[in-house]
Every structure is written in structure tokens, then in C-alpha cells.
Amino acid sequence: HAKHLGGSCFQFYSAELPARNTDRLRLENELRKAIAEGQLQIHYQPKLHLASGTIGSAEALVRWQHPTRGMLLPGEFITIAEETGLILTLGEQVLRLACVQASQWLHKGPMAVRVAVNMSVQQLRQPQLATQVEDVLRTTGLPASLLELELTESMLLEHSDTVEANIAALQKLGVELSVDDFGTGYSSLAYLKRFPIHSLKIDRTFINELDEQPRDAAIVRAIIAMAHSMNLRVVAEGVEQQSQLSFLRNQGCDEVQGFLISKPVSASAFTRLLESRLYSSATEAP
Numbered sequence: 001h002a003k004h005l006g007g008s009c010f011q012f013y014s015a016e017l018p019a020r021n022t023d024r025l026r027l028e029n030e031l032r033k034a035i036a037e038g039q040l041q042i043h044y045q046p047k048l049h050l051a052s053g054t055i056g057s058a059e060a061l062v063r064w065q066h067p068t069r070g071m072l073l074p075g076e077f078i079t080i081a082e083e084t085g086l087i088l089t090l091g092e093q094v095l096r097l098a099c100v101q102a103s104q105w106l107h108k109g110p111m112a113v114r115v116a117v118n119m120s121v122q123q124l125r126q127p128q129l130a131t132q133v134e135d136v137l138r139t140t141g142l143p144a145s146l147l148e149l150e151l152t153e154s155m156l157l158e159h160s161d162t163v164e165a166n167i168a169a170l171q172k173l174g175v176e177l178s179v180d181d182f183g184t185g186y187s188s189l190a191y192l193k194r195f196p197i198h199s200l201k202i203d204r205t206f207i208n209e210l211d212e213q214p215r216d217a218a219i220v221r222a223i224i225a226m227a228h229s230m231n232l233r234v235v236a237e238g239v240e241q242q243s244q245l246s247f248l249r250n251q252g253c254d255e256v257q258g259f260l261i262s263k264p265v266s267a268s269a270f271t272r273l274l275e276s277r278l279y280s281s282a283t284e285a286p
């Protein structure tokens with residue numbers, strides 16, 4: 001009987017857990033509603049092509065216009081979306097919205113811009129992913145070459161037949177693939193020779209302290225050299241300072257992305273950015 005005194009522990013936790021669970025449950029239900037009712041929006045952040053001064057692509061970053069809490073960033077809801085499986089419908093919606101927008105830029109102007117969409121590992125594990133992407137491209141009228149998918153290193157190390165088949169099928173469609181947050185995942189580079197990757201995005205943790213940390217500079221230099229010798233494009237993310245931009249330019253980095261160039265902005269603000277001719281697009285209309 002005395003053993004059941006351990007039940008007091010249960011008492012302690014049960015006082016805490018329900019509150020947290022109801023918070024999570026509320027967030028989950030709100031997110032489900034948000035996806036169904038179109039509260040999700042996409043902001044776009046340019047990747048600037050340094051050699052030409054043109055916009056190489058626009059990264060689509062999801063935002064949630066919450067009815068009472070204002071604009072929420074992915075950090076506040078992507079984890080719950082992953083945990084509840086809602087990431088699949090969220091991801092498909094983001095893909096569709098981004099392709100609709102890129103198709104408008106292509107067909108209505110001001111110009112063709114490639115759009116880069118972040119993928120969740122759960123999307124890559126769906127056997128029908130390539131069919132879904134193909135359908136989105138067909139219904140939005142966007143050429144596959146104007147869609148780029150950002151994957152992370154861990155996704156490329158899954159060793160799953162479905163993931164490998166998806167990557168091969170996406171490559172066959174003509175979609176571009178890039179490795180996001182490069183350098184932070186795993187030390188394995190083996191996937192670079194197995195998969196049809198087009199570009200590497202150096203993680204912003206290597207860019208942050210480029211001026212103060214000689215080792216960061218060495219890593220960035222090495223990534224650029226390796227990528228170029230493999231005919232991959234290199235993008236640096238999180239560029240905030242002119243000194244970082246100069247270093248990257250000197251090292252031959254192809255594209256830069258970060259607050260120094262532009263924060264992520266609404267579709268209409270991005271359209272104005274394109275119209276301003278401050279940056280013209282790097283992508284010829286196909």
C-alpha cells in the first residue's frame with residue numbers, strides 16, 4: 001500500500017500538465033483553423049546574386065496572422081505543426097501560395113523570380129510528394145525551373161527509399177534543390193555526391209561573427225571552395241553587415257541573403273522591390 005504514496009508525484013505533475021496540454025491543444029486547434037481559413041501568409045526574402053546585382057530567388061517564409069496575437073513567426077508554430085502532422089497541410093499550402101505568387105511575377109510582372117520553399121522532413125517522407133509538386137506547378141503555371149526546395153542536411157541523411165525516390169523524382173521534374181543551414185547538421189558530406197543538389201546555403205551561425213572569428217572565416221572560405229569545385233552555387237544567409245558582404249564577395253560567394261539586403265517582406269512589398277529596379281531578376285523568363 002505504501003508504494004502508492006508515490007502517487008503524490010503523479011499529483012504534482014497532474015497539476016502542471018493539464019495547463020500545458022490545454023495550451024498546446026488550443027494552439028493546435030487554432031493552427032488547424034488558421035490553415036483552413038487562410039490566416040497563413042508568406043513573406044519573401046531576396047537572395048541577391050552578387051556578380052550581377054540581381055535577385056537570384058525569393059525565399060518563402062511562412063507567417064501566421066493570428067486573430068488576437070498578431071503576426072506569429074515560424075518559431076512559434078512550426079514545432080507544433082511538426083508534432084501534430086499539420087505540417088503536411090501547412091507545407092502544401094505554403095508551396096501552393098508561393099508558386100501562385102511566382103507565377104504572377106512571371107506572367108503579370110514585373111519579372112520572373114525563382115521562389116524557394118522550405119520543406120519539412122515529413123513532406124519528404126510522403127510517397128506522393130513529387131506528384132503533389134507536379135500538380136502545384138501545373139495548376140499554377142509555374143515552370144519547374146522557377147521552384148527551388150530548401151532541404152536540410154538531416155533530411156538527406158535519412159537513408160529512406162521514399163526520401164531518395166522523392167529527390168530523384170523532383171530532380172526529374174526540373175525543380176532546384178538546395179541544402180539549408182549548411183554546416184550545422186552533420187559532418188557527413190557523403191550525401192553531396194549522391195544527391196542532385198544545386199546549391200548550399202551557409203548557415204548564419206558561420207556568418208554572424210565572421211569579423212571576429214578567424215575559424216568562421218576559414219570555414220566559410222572552405223565551403224565556398226568546395227561548393228565551387230562541385231559546381232554548386234553558394235548562398236550565405238544572415239548577412240547583416242557590410243564587412244560580411246565584402247568578405248563574401250571577395251571569396252566569390254554567389255548569393256547573399258540577410259537583413260543587410262532586405263528583411264522578409266510581404267508579397268506586395270517584394271513586388272515593389274522588383275519594380276524599383278534596384279535589383280533586377282537573375283532569372284530570364286523561360
Ligand code: C2E
Binds near residue numbers: 060062091118
Ligand atoms: P531558414 O529557412 O533558415 O530561414 C532563415 C530565417 O532567418 C528566417 O526566419 C529569416 O527571417 C531569418 N533571417 C534572414 N536574414 C536574417 C539576418 O540577416 N539576421 C537574422 N538574425 N535572421 C535572418 P523565420 O522566417 O523566422 O524562419 C525560421 C525558420 O522557420 C526557417 O529557417 C525555416 O527553417 C522555418 N520555416 C519558415 N517557413 C517555413 C515553411 O513554410 N515550412 C517549413 N517547414 N519551415 C519553414
Ligand code: MG
Binds near residue numbers: 180
Ligand atoms: Mg530556408
Ligand code: MG
Binds near residue numbers: 180181201203237
Ligand atoms: Mg536557412
Ligand code: MG
Binds near residue numbers: 181204
Ligand atoms: Mg536557418
